[in-house]
Amino acid sequence: GNNDIIKSSIHFEIQRSENKLADHFLENYILSLFNNNTSVTIKQLSLIASGKRTPSVLFNVEKNKLYALFALFPELSIKDWERIIHILVTQQSLKIADDHLRITPTGIKEKEAFKKEFPFINNLDQLRYATTKQLFWNRFIFITQIFSEYSYQNKDYVPYLSTIENQSSIKKWLVGYGKAMDELTLIWIEELNALLQSFSTDHSNFIAGHFVGHNLNGSTSRQIQNTYDLSTEHYKVLIDQLSYKIGQRDENSFPLLSSLWKHTYKDSDEGLSHSAWISKILLEKGINLDEVAKRRKLKNNTIKEHILECVLIKNWPHYKHYIAVTHYTELHSLFESKQVSTYAEAKTIIEDLDFFSYRLIEIERIRQND
Numbered sequence: 001g002n003n004d005i006i007k008s009s010i011h012f013e014i015q016r017s018e019n020k021l022a023d024h025f026l027e028n029y030i031l032s033l034f035n036n037n038t039s040v041t042i043k044q045l046s047l048i049a050s051g052k053r054t055p056s057v058l059f060n061v062e063k064n065k066l067y068a069l070f071a072l073f074p075e076l077s078i079k080d081w082e083r084i085i086h087i088l089v090t091q092q093s094l095k096i097a098d099d100h101l102r103i104t105p106t107g108i109k110e111k112e113a114f115k116k117e118f119p120f121i122n123n124l125d126q127l128r129y130a131t132t133k134q135l136f137w138n139r140f141i142f143i144t145q146i147f148s149e150y151s152y153q154n155k156d157y158v159p160y161l162s163t164i165e166n167q168s169s170i171k172k173w174l175v176g177y178g179k180a181m182d183e184l185t186l187i188w189i190e191e192l193n194a195l196l197q198s199f200s201t202d203h204s205n206f207i208a209g210h211f212v213g214h215n216l217n218g219s220t221s222r223q224i225q226n227t228y229d230l231s232t233e234h235y236k237v238l239i240d241q242l243s244y245k246i247g248q249r250d251e252n253s254f255p256l257l258s259s260l261w262k263h264t265y266k267d268s269d270e271g272l273s274h275s276a277w278i279s280k281i282l283l284e285k286g287i288n289l290d291e292v293a294k295r296r297k298l299k300n301n302t303i304k305e306h307i308l309e310c311v312l313i314k315n316w317p318h319y320k321h322y323i324a325v326t327h328y329t330e331l332h333s334l335f336e337s338k339q340v341s342t343y344a345e346a347k348t349i350i351e352d353l354d355f356f357s358y359r360l361i362e363i364e365r366i367r368q369n370d
Contacts, residue, residue: 026233027087028114034103038064041099046081049073053273055305058312059359063366067124072240127313128271129244136264137243139170141210143260144192147185148213160212173263191254195246207242271313279306289322304356311363323357331361
């Protein structure tokens with residue numbers, strides 16, 4: 001019956017992983033995010049990991065391909081980062097030149113060895129889902145609880161997500177799907193079973209260990225960390241990676257999971273800050289930049305920062321509307337001929353060039369050359 005299927009879907013025995021990673025997971029993971037072109041300061045790493053959304057921080061994420069680090073460790077202080085980098089520099093995995101960190105040949109070898117132990121790295125190529133992943137993971141657990149309790153006709157339970165905002169959003173999603181709860185429950189069971197079977201036993205058990213359902217209380221994060229002998233950072237990275245992989249399932253094979261991911265993405269303002277998201281909506285309606293600033297009682301430069309955020313996080317395609325055609329052509333020509341490499345150099349040739357236009361074209365060229 002439905003009850004037995006629900007229980008088999010969410011009740012997995014948690015086993016201690018036999019493949020214990022190196023003790024210094026955090027240092028090794030940070031090193032694994034570097035490539036031959038990565039060049040960042042300790043301060044920049046700190047700002048990226050804390051999730052700062054200034055155009056300069058977002059640009060450094062793009063330039064250095066540090067998407068997987070963005071907003072992942074907001075709790076780490078600059079002192080923590082100095083300690084991490086001290087370890088990596090001391091063991092000659094990284095080197096410092098002009099305050100910028102670069103990976104060494106030794107670091108490349110250590111990175112490859114680590115990735116064999118921890119191959120679960122998504123190699124993210126964008127930031128649009130940075131704020132979706134954690135919320136989706138929590139909703140994924142919450143939806144499993146809802147369907148489990150529904151299958152037992154139990155309405156008296158403590159919701160895994162307690163905020164009215166989350167509960168209202170999930171209710172809206174369920175109603176909007178246009179199917180009866182009995183049918184949705186069966187679909188979720190099928191998708192959940194297929195999902196867990198697609199992962200290794202360790203990862204399936206790890207995921208299922210979080211589930212909450214009828215007469216089943218999932219383990220706390222601390223309990224699961226202890227069970228699998230994971231550091232706090234290792235646990236956080238694993239959740240981050242798993243959430244993304246679950247959310248990116250094929251829509252035809254996993255319609256409910258895919259729909260929940262898309263719904264959560266919209267609730268997360270499509271990865272943008274809420275203010276940038278509002279500006280994006282207005283700009284996409286054809287309202288010009290000056291008018292958007294006026295309506296929102298913000299400075300023009302703030303709206304320009306919102307445009308940069310849209311481009312850097314969503315690869316927003318409308319940015320060319322805000323670059324003068326002559327500047328676009330001239331600057332591309334200067335880049336291609338390698339006459340300029342900085343805004344100051346470009347400004348000496350194109351006197352009326354603004355930094356906003358320069359940065360947009362710089363982003364475009366970085367992406368074209370990837």
